[in-house]
Amino acid sequence: MHRRTFLASLAGLVAAGPATAQMKYDMGGMNGxxxxxxxxxxxxxxxxxxQPLRALPRLSNQSAVPGVxxxxxxxxxxxxxxxxxxxxxxLLYNGTNPVIEASEGDTVEISFExxxxxxxxxIHWHGMPVPADQDGNPTDPVASGxxxxxxxxxxxxxxxxxxxxxxxxxxxxxxxxRGLAGIFLVKPKNDPIxxxxxxxxxxxxxxxxAADGTMPESTMADLMNGRVGDxxxxxxQKNPAMAVAxxxxxxxxxxxATNARFLRLAFENASMTVIGTDGxxxxxxxxxxxxxxxxxxRVELIVSFDKPGEAKLTTLDYERxxxxxxxxxxxxxxxxxxxxxxxxxxxxxxxPAKLRTIEPLGTPAVTRRFVLTESMGGMDHGSMTMSGMDHxxxxxxxxxxxxxxxxxxxxxxxxxxxEVSKVGQVELWEIVNEADMDHPFHVHGTQFQITEHEKxxxxxxxxxxxxxDTVNITAGETVRILLRQDLPxxxxxxxxxxEHEQLGMMGTIDIQA
Numbered sequence: 001m002h003r004r005t006f007l008a009s010l011a012g013l014v015a016a017g018p019a020t021a022q023m024k025y026d027m028g029g030m031n032g033x034x035x036x037x038x039x040x041x042x043x044x045x046x047x048x049x050x051q052p053l054r055a056l057p058r059l060s061n062q063s064a065v066p067g068v069x070x071x072x073x074x075x076x077x078x079x080x081x082x083x084x085x086x087x088x089x090x091l092l093y094n095g096t097n098p099v100i101e102a103s104e105g106d107t108v109e110i111s112f113e114x115x116x117x118x119x120x121x122x123i124h125w126h127g128m129p130v131p132a133d134q135d136g137n138p139t140d141p142v143a144s145g146x147x148x149x150x151x152x153x154x155x156x157x158x159x160x161x162x163x164x165x166x167x168x169x170x171x172x173x174x175x176x177x178r179g180l181a182g183i184f185l186v187k188p189k190n191d192p193i194x195x196x197x198x199x200x201x202x203x204x205x206x207x208x209x210a211a212d213g214t215m216p217e218s219t220m221a222d223l224m225n226g227r228v229g230d231x232x233x234x235x236x237q238k239n240p241a242m243a244v245a246x247x248x249x250x251x252x253x254x255x256x257a258t259n260a261r262f263l264r265l266a267f268e269n270a271s272m273t274v275i276g277t278d279g280x281x282x283x284x285x286x287x288x289x290x291x292x293x294x295x296x297x298r299v300e301l302i303v304s305f306d307k308p309g310e311a312k313l314t315t316l317d318y319e320r321x322x323x324x325x326x327x328x329x330x331x332x333x334x335x336x337x338x339x340x341x342x343x344x345x346x347x348x349x350x351x352p353a354k355l356r357t358i359e360p361l362g363t364p365a366v367t368r369r370f371v372l373t374e375s376m377g378g379m380d381h382g383s384m385t386m387s388g389m390d391h392x393x394x395x396x397x398x399x400x401x402x403x404x405x406x407x408x409x410x411x412x413x414x415x416x417x418x419e420v421s422k423v424g425q426v427e428l429w430e431i432v433n434e435a436d437m438d439h440p441f442h443v444h445g446t447q448f449q450i451t452e453h454e455k456x457x458x459x460x461x462x463x464x465x466x467x468x469d470t471v472n473i474t475a476g477e478t479v480r481i482l483l484r485q486d487l488p489x490x491x492x493x494x495x496x497x498x499e500h501e502q503l504g505m506m507g508t509i510d511i512q513a
Contacts, residue, residue: 045083045209047231053240053336056183056201059098068109069102073123075166075180076115080236086213090179091116097236099183099201104159110150114142121175123150124167125184126296127278127447127469129158132489132511135444138169139414139490159188160280160447160467161253161298163203169414173259173498177227178215181205181257192356193275194349197251197302200242202336204293206258207231218499223403224323225437226260226295226497232315234336242338244305245345251275252301256293260497262438262472264318264330266290267303270311270338273351276300279447279467281355286464290316294440294472296496302351303338311338321437321475358465361449361482364428368419371432372439372473372495372505375404404504405435405495411504417490418507426484433473439500441479442470444491445511448483470496485511 063070078095079087102108114121120143122136130152133140142148162184166175183201206229210216218227231238244250253276256263266289274286278298285302293299305311317331404411410418421427428451431441447467453460455477473479485491494506 044211044230045086045213047083047207047209047238049239050241050337051237053242054235054237056099056203056235057096059094059100059182063109067103067105068107069100070109070111071100072111072113073098073182074113074115075121075123075175077117078179080179082207082209082231082233082236082238083213086209088209088213088215090215091175092179093182097179097182097203099185100164101185101187102154103187104154104156104189106154108150108152108154111147112142112150113147114144116144116175118144119171119175120144120168121166121171121180122168123164124444125150125152125162125164126442127160127162127298128152128184128186129155129446129487131487132445132491135491136164136167137444137490137492138167138172141168154186158280159186159191160278161255161276161300162186163255163257163296163298165257167492170502173218173227173502176257176498177208177229177259179205183255185253188280192281192352192354193251193302194351196348197249200250200252201255202234202252203236203255203257204261204263204335205229205233205236206261207233221324221326223499223503226499228261228328229258232258232261232263232333232335234313239334239337242336243341244311244338245341245343246305246308247348248305248340248345249348249351250303250305252303253298254293254301255298256295258295260295260499262295262318262320262330263293264290264316265293265335266314266316268312268314269305269307269309269340271304271306273302273304274299275302275351275355277466278469282464282466283356283358284354284464285351292318292472294438294470294496295498296440296442296470297468297472305338305340308340308342311340312336313338321435323436358449358467360465361426361484364426364482366421366425367428367430369408369430369432370441370493370507371408372435372441373406373409374435374437375406376402405439405500406504407493407507410507412494412501412506412508414508416508417510419509421485421509421511423488423511423513424484424486426482429481429483430478431471431473431481432478433475436475438472438474439495439497439505440470440472441493442496443483443493445487445489446483446485446491448481451480451482454478454480485509487511488513
């Protein structure tokens with residue numbers, strides 16, 4: 001579809017009212033107050049910068065049995081103080097964005113409660129090899145006020161930087177941008193990375209906040225492009241500060257937990273080495289000057305701070321195909337500042353030359369082709385679902401918007417199986433982007449290997465083999481991946497611009513035993 005066709009429907013707003021806030025959460029160490037009558041200001045709030053980087057809180061293991069991780073998790077309304085004097089209504093897990101840490105071979109049991117008034121939700125364990133009935137698919141919602149247990153085992157070789165977020169049909173985008181996200185670290189039994197490097201988790205989110213502290217409703221431009229906030233936050237803070245010594249090496253895990261923001265990153269006055277991706281460590285370290293982290297992707301880095309002074313994690317411009325006015329200026333944002341001391345650290349052990357072995361998946365038995373397209377039909381404003389109506393039927397659907405993001409010409413239908421596969425079958429998937437913008441493509445339940453990119457008749461190979469669960473498909477590009485599903489049941493595949501997923505760019509593949 002052509003851009004000018006899309007631009008005809010820029011007018012209008014989609015209502016996505018905030019959940020009723022029932023609790024208060026104080027960010028940044030700022031003093032809270034008892035009332036929530038948020039003052040009006042003439043301009044949008046200014047977020048404080050330069051505060052010490054906070055670690056995300058760890059979810060405590062309630063089990064005393066070795067090899068078992070057991071905990072309670074609740075999705076609930078709350079307040080976050082992003083700006084002084086303003087309490088922003090949000091959604092949180094246990095009042096925060098927690099980190100779950102377990103090890104390969106562990107059994108995990110999470111008792112989950114949905115405390116969001118009037119809305120179903122799920123927990124999707126993004127990238128993790130969990131059974132289909134434990135994966136938090138939109139076909140398996142947890143109703144408001146209800147509880148369920150998610151239980152699964154972490155197989156050998158599954159160590160990686162995963163995360164979790166809601167995946168209810170028609171509500172995923174809103175629940176994620178309002179704050180529902182957490183980290184799931186699966187640690188290996190034998191880690192080749194020196195423990196001297198530490199293990200720093202940086203969850204990248206973005207925020208749009210109004211003068212009264214509330215999150216404005218999404219607009220038509222948000223639906224077309226995906227919702228992009230005005231501020232990029234690191235662990236809930238704007239440009240926090242981290243103190244390091246000269247010569248120090250830090251293991252840093254970056255998570256893009258935004259709805260739709262493409263982050264092309266560089267580290268000024270520090271050097272970056274990639275050691276892992278979505279599915280864990282790669283085979284050997286790869287030095288890079290910059291990297292692109294699209295929505296839902298993760299990367300593990302070793303950052304070497306060899307120069308005293310400020311070392312800044314910054315953004316560079318990236319053209320991902322913006323439709324309509326209001327294109328954000330992506331370049332020049334400072335996400336994190338490391339203050340490197342003049343005093344040198346003690347000598348640190350070297351990074352191993354080999355990290356692991358990744359066996360190729362081999363010859364595929366089946367080839368599948370998935371074509372990503374956009375479509376704009378007539379707008380039916382009367383069918384738009386507004387806040388305060390029945391959220392159980394709420395969906396930013398192609399029928400309500402007249403806007404469609406499609407896979408193989410079809411919009412998502414929860415009652416339809418699009419593909420049928422077999423457990424253990426190696427497949428080649430060709431993802432073809434015939435749309436006007438990039439689409440990060442995610443497959444549930446497994447990790448895949450990218451084999452090649454093709455664009456404008458030119459074929460290129462990845463510079464290293466890696467396990468991935470999300471891959472960016474640029475406009476006009478075909479990306480080929482090899483994958484194998486080892487557990488039976490229905491699995492989703494979709495664009496991880498969450499507004500596009502809700503507007504149809506998702507399908508279901510049924511894995512049969």
